[in-house]
Amino acid sequence: MSGAPAAIEDMPQGTHEATLGDWLSAAAGWLQAAGIDSARLDARLLASFVLGWDQARVLAHPEQVLGGGEWSLLQSLLARRAKREPLAVIIGKCEFWGLDFAVTADTLVPRPESETLIEAALAVTGGQEGGRDADLSILDLGTGSGCLLLALLSERPNARGLGVDLSAAALKVAAGNAVAMGLEGRAEFGQSDWDHGLDGTVGRFDLILANPPYVADDEFAALEPEVSRFEPRLALSGGPDGLTSYRSLAPQIGPLLAPGGGAFFETGAAQAGAVSALFDDHGLAVVCVHEDLCGRPRVVEVQQVTDK
DSSP, rough: OOOOHHHHHOOOOSSTTTBBBHHHHHHHHHHTTTTTTHHHHHHHHHHHHTTTTTHHHHHOEEEEEEEOOHHHHHHHHHHHHHOOHHHHHTTTEEEEETTTEEEETSSHHHOOGGGGHHHHHHHHHHHHGGGOOOOOEEETTTOOTHHHHHHHHHHTTOOEEEEEEEEEEHHHHHHHHHHHHTTTTTTTEOOSTTTTOOOOOOOOTEEEEOOOBBBOOOGGGGGOOOHHHHSSSSGGGOOSSSOOOHHHHHHHHOOOEEEEEEEEEEETTTTTHHHHHHHHHHEEEEEEEEETTOOOOEEEEEETTTOO
């Protein structure tokens, strides 16, 4: 394999000398040389995926002899990861909110910081009449893999939701995730450019969620290769200043909200102030800016202002 450490190229394949421990050691070195900080973890996760084992078993059995088919598949996946293809896309899934979501090259890989949006929405609905069992209607704008909508539905058994996305391929992934989680009866998906085509939905939604594209044009060069090379630009590009999608969304949100409803928008770490001002200009009150686990402003929460 071109570019691999000599230790990996020289090891016999499918013999008693080709062990899991050998592969893990050489693979970690190769990934580290490719600039991947999580090299050892990624090697273990690739092995877990190919062997169908959990990580503990992988670590406990370095003496396991790898068959020729296992070796070839591991090498193929390792080459993809060394080119900085996201691990989640390679293995086809990613954990978010304790749930396993299928992901593809047509969707963003769900990020831990996006769980801030779920936490904020749950905190608000938990304090409303009915609490966890409230009958809620949810709109997820730019649903991607469906992670935001489906995570909320998993926590609110009487809620129903609509996820929309411009990408038909992403919607197929989201619908598949709903089926896999047993949520297809409460989740619908439709193709739309933000609220376009959402006829009959005025005043319908108790909760609106969105993780809009917010990467400014001049920021792409600084992104990790996993993002800039492999994730869909449509779901990332926020225009010259990163705020293009928020400008489109700001006038659309008020009419879609039910009385007393709230909307939650993920933002870039330095964008919360500018995003808040955009919604304020369109008659929406900024209730709170929620911080992520790193203490960065991450989610802007807004409600209608009835006296404007």
